Amino acid sequence: MSEQQKQEYLRIVHLLGGLRALINENQILEIIPCLSKKDNCIGKFDQDLINVLYLLKLKPIGIDYFTNIDHIKGYYPPEWRLASHYDYLIMSNLTVSIDMAWSHISSNRTLKDTKLRDLSNRITFFIRSCKYRLREISEAYMNELLILVKQQQTEERLFSSINTLRTIYAINAFLSDACMLRDRLAEFIAIYVYPDSSEKKISTFSSLRKYILKESLILNDSFANYLHKISAQEVEIGWLGEIGLYRDYLTHTGLLNNLQNSFFMRFDHKVLESNIKLPFLVFPLIDVEKIKHINSNIKTLDDMQQWRKQIDELNQKSKKDALEFCFNSLNNLLALASELIKKSLVKPEIIQLSADDIIGEIIIS
Known part of the structure; x- marks a missing residue:
């Protein structure tokens, strides 16, 4: 996939069977690869992409997020998230x-x-x-x-x-x-x-x-x-x-x-x-x-x-x-x-820093 395509889509959904789903800037859902160009564009959708795919009986397994220019240029892999509530x-x-x-x-x-x-x-x-x-x-x-x-x-x-x-x-x-x-x-x-x-x-x-x-x-x-x-x-x-x-x-x-x-x-x-x-x-x-x-x-x-x-x-x-x-x-x-x-002796807690955690004077430059 070209840099221009990645810039257009910003996120690419991995589907079962080796397929990929994308929504371009015109809100057109595309599935790649396809057997012919006429089968490439599924239609225009205003709903959430994942919900649309389930309605089409296409099962998502994960999503690639291209969040910065390094992802788009291929210097680093995109941010990968599992398509699962688990x-x-x-x-x-x-x-x-x-x-x-x-x-x-x-x-x-x-x-x-x-x-x-x-x-x-x-x-x-x-x-x-x-x-x-x-x-x-x-x-x-x-x-x-x-x-x-x-x-x-x-x-x-x-x-x-x-x-x-x-x-x-x-x-x-x-x-x-x-x-x-x-x-x-x-x-x-x-x-x-x-x-x-x-x-x-x-x-x-x-x-x-x-x-x-x-x-x-x-x-x-x-x-x-x-x-x-x-x-x-x-x-x-x-x-x-x-x-x-x-x-x-x-x-x-x-x-x-x-x-x-x-x-x-x-x-x-x-x-x-x-x-x-x-x-x-x-x-x-x-x-x-x-x-x-x-x-x-x-x-x-x-x-x-x-x-x-x-x-x-x-x-x-x-x-x-x-x-x-x-x-x-x-x-x-x-x-x-x-x-x-849930059975851990110590519960997972997000570290939140307060003023008491900061030693010395705060200098804003």
Whole structure:
């Protein structure tokens, strides 16, 4: 996108499928990329952009804000914000992001608990990292989609290219950081929600889950029961359990097979009510139950060949998209982080300086 276009739009909404939404100075909503110029402009809107996109059944995942000339010129990346109400918390009558709220715990001047300061710093870091990784996945989708449109591809099909590797690495990076965030939240729970478990030195959600089961906490503790349910990786798999299973799947598949031959993207179309046809990408994710079943049956080289064949077939049938899964997973992690921050010994507070904090004479130059 050119500097002139960035100056016109100032904000660009990332959508599922690798699409972007923009409202120009004439209040015309544009979707890029498009299959033809006539499909580029959706129409004129006076409403909030996000609401309009939901009405059009286009799902936003985040927004790039170009707030200064350095963003526009590309010297620095734009300000990235998640398009999710889970990312915000009301603090001191102000609305702040969840990562900012956790950072206010670590920067609290009255905090003497070094473990809490360290954990809140780590939680802040991995929340921000997951947000950034989600943007990387969205960017990888769009780059792939732009190439297909420039090549005038119109037929719906499964494909894999060298560029697909970038998407795979971005997804794997997100899942790895999401697991790190998961485990830091588990540490926090072990120390500050269930302090009796501190002697066990719990540092992963897996070890926290074992503690909850061993102590039979799920029988009379609704929060423990909730944690046990969301982290399940057997029978009824929980959303937190899914994150770990998909992380393992991508990592182990990468080691066992040629990545470019193991994963595919699907070039598809999305048709709006106005009959406007938009290009759309999906990175199929196989159902986790089927992954576990296939992986458990690998014992010989022949099994490996059969495994690859089954993976290919499941990829072609899958309707679950990686970008949407990662977005939903991050929302769930943010909701959990938002709930846990209420259990902190020190509440997040925005530092407000008063005249008593200023030492010496104030000189205005």
